Amino acid sequence: xxxxxxxxxxxxxxxxxxxxxxxxxxxxxxxxxxxxxxxxxxxxxxxxxxxxxxxxxxxxxxxxxxxxxxxxxxxxxxxx
Numbered sequence: 001x002x003x004x005x006x007x008x009x010x011x012x013x014x015x016x017x018x019x020x021x022x023x024x025x026x027x028x029x030x031x032x033x034x035x036x037x038x039x040x041x042x043x044x045x046x047x048x049x050x051x052x053x054x055x056x057x058x059x060x061x062x063x064x065x066x067x068x069x070x071x072x073x074x075x076x077x078x079x080x
Contacts, residue, residue, distance in 0.1 A: 008016070020029045052060070 016026060016029060019033055020026065022031075024032075
């Protein structure tokens, strides 16, 4: 198996170490924690083959709208 050497700062190392499970290599930890990139073409083929219901489309649109226009937060956060 080919390997690569990478440099990470101390904070990144500590974060990685904190999620590492017993008897798990750093490579295994990274593969477990970091998602694989989405295969957009495969996803689109699935959607074309088995379209989403109107309810699913509405739910997705609602989530996208919330992310696009987040709720305004109060300017006072318990301070003065």
